Amino acid sequence: MADYKDIINQYKDLPGGIIEAYHAVQREYSYIPEEAVEAAAAAFKRSKAEAYGVATFYSYLKVGKRGKNVIRICESAPCHVAGADAVIAALEKELGMKMGESTADGKFALELTECVGQCQATPVITINSKPYENVTADKVAAILTEYK
Amino acid sequence: MAEEMRIVLRNYGKIDPLKIEDYIAAGGYKALEKAKGMGQQALIDEVKKSNLRGRGGAGFNTGMKWSFSYGIKTDQKYVVCNADEGEPGTYKDRIIMENDPQSVLEGMAICGYAIGANKGYIYCRGEYPCMVEMLNKAIDQAKAKGCLGDFDIEVRMGGGAYACGEESALIESIEGNRGEPRFKPPFPPVIGLWGKPTIVNNVETFANIPAIVDKGADWYKAIGNAKYPGTKVMTLTGDITNKTFVEVPTNTSIRQVLNDFGGGVAGGKKFKAVQIGGTSGGFIPEAFLDTQLNFDDMSAIGATLGSGAFFVMDESRDIVDVVARIAKFFAHESCGKCTPCREGTMRMEEIMERVNDRHGDAADLDRMGRLGRVMTKACLCGLGQAAPSPVLTTMQHFKDEYLSKFN
């Protein structure tokens, strides 16, 4: 795995590039390690408080460890009426954990999200930002095997 | 039977979006050349005269907006394309960019020429990483062919914050800050990105520009409803037979979209409500279905055109449950900068949950009415101002559903 310091340094001359740097770190790690926030503060000449404030403002960014494959389920109104609750229950059962948690083996993280812009085929989940459409409870297990 | 009209989706399905040669063969980049021949002032006047109004929700005259930046003498100006598309139930900007990215780049370059900016940014939502890749490829192709001249475009990724769709919050985010809106005035066309004059326009707005320059203001302003001419791309979701997108002239009615393109309510059920413009839009009952899909006619019925999301609910839906879900959305997405929004969205969620769980009483409706009115007036940006709209419009049009929760 590439060192987060090297990743961040690639962006340090980009005006306002701290968010791009965080995205790049997250693409590699699936999350932003706490120490990477400090490294970003140094690289972009911001206070640690500011660097932390930016990283924690954005729900797509996650500071602190989480599972490698990030499963997000849309709970916005169109997905909600299409049956997102049943999909949430199936995901929690299949993975043996609650929303916001990661599996003990570090393979999966499970999160709620708002609309991911794939509303033509609700309910929608994304895994590592790849969308799965028209998801139902009985499709969940098969989708997850791709990542096991 | 109403008919579709494709202006922003003019090349949909006809070209390979990642082959700039296809776009050029279809007449692409001729408008930019023509624009440069017109001169800045005449170009802005033409866009103004077309009466193209922003497709991001606020409906401001695009040429007028450009004229504010054009008039300022300074060393640097910016063009920003708002591709944050965070309004739930909306995916029209993705459809436009996926199928014809060059039309957006050309629109931005025309704006750059008009106001005197040589740098543009596309702020694309973080949920669309594939789109970011596509846009970068499209930009590389346009640069390699020399289509953009000295105009440079860079893509920046959002981080999943709905508030960042608001233009001043978006600017803060490009600058690498928390996405909190700024106090206005000054407005971005005067003081925007890094303190410089900045035009922020929506993807769909930019995609209209080459067609307007190419065919002229008179052609454009004769299409659809004269007060808000042109077309609007709508995305149909919820209990509707065809969950699809359509581009229709702005004198098309809600009913026509529902029935002619949407195929009516799914499963032969009866219609209950449609929420248009995204999650901050008002809920619309049957009685208003003949309203035309344009900014002013929608405002007149206390609703919005907004982003063009078109979310249908059938007779079996529990309106209070849906609005409670929406209230949670706003409590989550409030950026926290101003008190009326931060506290208001939280209290609204709390009360809606209570009512939905059958623990509320009639006094809760008064509380929400008052809270909603205060938020509409006192919140700093459109997020908090519009957040009460689903609550207020459903208390107005679907009051019985609330009352049934008190039995």
Ligand SMILES: Cc1cc2nc3c(=O)[nH]c(=O)nc-3n(C[C@H](O)[C@H](O)[C@H](O)COP(=O)(O)O)c2cc1C
């Ligand atoms: C909370 C909030 C979210 C918004 N989200 C978007 C968005 O996702 N896309 C967009 O184009 N405009 C959005 N807007 C409107 C922008 O502030 C701005 O008016 C628009 O980008 C201007 O472009 P236009 O004139 O082409 O419509 C949002 C506004 C608010 C208050």
Ligand code: FES
């Ligand atoms: S509402 Fe779920 S993807 Fe848009």
